Amino acid sequence: MAVSPRLATAAFNRTFINAPYTAAAIKQLFESSSNLRSTIHVSPNPSWAVGAKRRSDGSILSKTILNAAPTGNIQKRLSSSSAAVDSSKSTIVPDFSKYRKSSEPNTSRAFAYLMVGTTGALTAVGAKNSITDFLVNMSASADVLALAKVEVDLTKIPEGKNVVIKWRGKPVFIRHRTESEISEANATQLSELRDPQSDSDRVKKPEWLVMLGVCTHLGCVPIGEAGDYGGWYCPCHGSHYDISGRIRKGPAPLNLEIPQYEFEGEDSLIIG
Amino acid sequence: MTSPNSYNTKVVLATSLAAVTGIGFYFFVNPIHANEAEEGLHPPAYPWSHKGPFSTFDHASIRRGYQVYREVCSACHSLDRIAWRNLVGVSHTADEVKAMAEEVEYTDGPNDEGENFQRPGKLSDYMPPPYPNEEAARASNAGALPPDLSLIVKARHGGADYLFSILTGYMEAPAGVEIREGLYYNPYFPGGAISMARALFDGLIEYEDGTPATTSQMAKDVTTFLAWAAEPEHDERKKMGVKAIIVISILTALSVWLKRARFASLKSRKIVYVFN
């Protein structure tokens, strides 16, 4: 609270002189508003309202003059402090010393730069947050994200069985592999593969193989427990996948894709 | 040039005109006036735990309020816009909500044979409605439709205060007020006759946290729950707003200073004429 009156004063009184008009001066000011060259006499003048420094030849070097309480015969103007003076030698220069900063110029310059910098920094913070909010707004909404994850109960899948889950409109194959299948997948030489990838790169837990059930050739859904390599077989164009879902024979160029998934505890799998 | 006198007169005239217009608007156009018979009794302002710019919801109250909704209100009122997942991290843990959702059967499908099938609820499912459609709801409630409660706090004048007043405001109809068969007198309801019977009675349910289940306690809790349902973003919104106002206030003060610094040299310029 204590700051605001001072702030207001500083904001409005900085460069202009708000002298306290005397009642008589104000009265004359308004009464003579149609009279362009009226004269205002205010007496006695306050000590701060008048004062002139003169050169040795008598011309004025500088003079303190306030538009509220002018001295002498001066043309009155409401919104200007310029004064017409019938003098060929002198110029009235208002004294600004009262309104100059008392601090050293270098200090005030540094201070001004600091203020500019602070404003810039805060604006940067605001801008960054606004942009982030707009971008977050463009990402998927919470209800879409809630549907984007599927939870699978792994206890219901016996060893050596396939399960097909629908996830984001695509089938996902989950196979509970047996020990012999795991060792078979690991025994395969990488040099035999069209798209070399070791089995450990394709699974998070060796007994659970999770893949997108979309043939990498033209997008058919392969059939489980079929084909020459004991894995999957695509009936459309005859692509054979092994027990790790890697392409072994047929037109498909790549291994079956692995979706993002996470194990939650021992018997729960979250796809997405 | 306009003289200062006539300028002042104009200012005074304009100000008085604005004042008269404002007062006139307040007394003759403004809809705040007590017409109890038509618009219901104006609810008093209650000191909600989430009242004010710095207050979040009382989440323990939301949890109790959900229990009241589930055990009492949900027999007739749907809550279509709230999904199970919305409760997670607000009033219940994920495991609790999963268990609650699994108790409800949802129709899903079609499966491989093209048939729809029933499955237990998941977090992404929405709160099950009590009636399959509006006609069934009206048929079960003597022609009256129990409104969906998702946005009820926003949808009624007086908001949470109104809801609390309605739930606790049932009383005998005063002398001279005729209430038809099947309607109930409630001074806070516009018109005074409401189709919903009083639903909350002391000790009707048993709170899991041991709070005594008085009528007003249940009304307060369920209203807090519904206020959350109408504004799930409430807590985050207030926090963000407070932060934004602080930063923007500082920026405003800095801009004023910068403007003045820029203008200082311009404003202190003087033009001097020298006659020669």
Place this chain on the structure above:
Amino acid sequence: MLYRFVGTIYRTLLRRNSVFLTGVFTTAFVTEIVFDTAADKAWDTINRGKQWKDIENKYVQN
């Protein structure tokens, strides 16, 4: 003494625009973290006992 300090500040931080701008963005980065942390803490103090994280431990199993 103060003048010399101010002079040092000016020469090292404000004189070169590149240094000045780097300083502004560093300040912005630090300010955001500090302000967010402080505001969140004040917020949690004002609303102590009301938010979910205050009552969560009552309901979490294990």
